[in-house]
Amino acid sequence: MGAVSLEKQAAERSLWEHLKNDAEHRFELSIYKNTPIKRGWLNQKWKIETNKGTFLLKQYNRERIKKYDLDTIRIALRTQNRGFNHGVPCPELLEHGGELLHKTLNGELYTIMEFMEGNLIRAGNADSHQMKSLGSAIGKLHDLLNDGTLPPKKETMFNMPSFQNRIGYWNSVIAACDEKGLTELKPFILLQKEATSKLKKDFDNLTPGWCHRDLWMDNLLFSSDAVKGILDFDRMNYDYLELDIGRIIISGCLHNDTLNREAVHAFIEGYCHTNELSLERVIQSLRLVWYMESTWWISVIEHEGDPPKRFAHEMIWLSQHLSNLEEILAWKK
Numbered sequence: 001m002g003a004v005s006l007e008k009q010a011a012e013r014s015l016w017e018h019l020k021n022d023a024e025h026r027f028e029l030s031i032y033k034n035t036p037i038k039r040g041w042l043n044q045k046w047k048i049e050t051n052k053g054t055f056l057l058k059q060y061n062r063e064r065i066k067k068y069d070l071d072t073i074r075i076a077l078r079t080q081n082r083g084f085n086h087g088v089p090c091p092e093l094l095e096h097g098g099e100l101l102h103k104t105l106n107g108e109l110y111t112i113m114e115f116m117e118g119n120l121i122r123a124g125n126a127d128s129h130q131m132k133s134l135g136s137a138i139g140k141l142h143d144l145l146n147d148g149t150l151p152p153k154k155e156t157m158f159n160m161p162s163f164q165n166r167i168g169y170w171n172s173v174i175a176a177c178d179e180k181g182l183t184e185l186k187p188f189i190l191l192q193k194e195a196t197s198k199l200k201k202d203f204d205n206l207t208p209g210w211c212h213r214d215l216w217m218d219n220l221l222f223s224s225d226a227v228k229g230i231l232d233f234d235r236m237n238y239d240y241l242e243l244d245i246g247r248i249i250i251s252g253c254l255h256n257d258t259l260n261r262e263a264v265h266a267f268i269e270g271y272c273h274t275n276e277l278s279l280e281r282v283i284q285s286l287r288l289v290w291y292m293e294s295t296w297w298i299s300v301i302e303h304e305g306d307p308p309k310r311f312a313h314e315m316i317w318l319s320q321h322l323s324n325l326e327e328i329l330a331w332k333k
Helices: 003-027 070-085 128-145 163-180 186-197 241-253 261-271 279-297 306-329
Strands: 031-037 044-050 053-060 109-114 208-211 220-222 227-230 237-240
Touching: 003 031, 003 044, 003 053, 003 109, 070 128, 128 208, 128 227, 128 241, 128 261, 163 186, 163 279, 186 279, 186 306, 208 241, 237 241, 241 261, 241 279, 241 306, 261 279, 261 306, 279 306
Parallel strands: none
Antiparallel strands: 031 044, 044 053, 053 109, 208 237, 220 227
């Protein structure tokens, strides 16, 4: 084992001991077992078994947290607890001194929440029962987020660029491909530009509101037929509700190169328990997710790991099928 790995392990052990001591003192816990959870980007998580039950301890990476506004995170955490209290399937956070985001003497930020049992499902593998349950839960969540407790903002997080601006962006990426000799990537960039050029008034009548903004399969836990937990509210903010809808549908229902029509319609049925959701709005949501995210994942900058590869696949598939989503999703008895 290299010196760097040993040094990293020592730093992780030191961090854990520091967090453990703070949590035990703050919450009068006796932690007798901890299991690291190797999921997520940079933030570290542990399943902890204590004298008061089983919880999840989540540490916020010092570098990553710089990209976030702490007041907005605190709003998201309070909203998560409000969701728990109103029947949204999400973990309850432990509070101390009126705070849900806790800070150690060394400046480490962390939360402790109920540990939720459930299974992760690979992207594209959610079935109709699971998507119906998820649709119902997301509809309930959207209702809660936009019940007037949180005031609307003047602007959404996604500042919609004009089609002309986006065409110019793809032209610059094509030029970068030529300069770097990225011949394998260039056809996918050309595909994004072509799909953009065919857009018309696809984004009229969107719904601004408070959203989760990170709804994909890695942030959800399921039983065999229902959603058990909606996780990671940290990116919650004011945006278009359609982005939540499109993101979870493409994440849950695109299996290889086939969009599971039955599962999409099951999501619509579940969502309609609390809100109206037409097939036309779902199609608009999928197009909007592509319009926002394609510049993130189809890029001359190489992304590491499996999730970015999955996201890139979703963007390529959407760019190939933007014009015939109506046909793909038409309900056939």
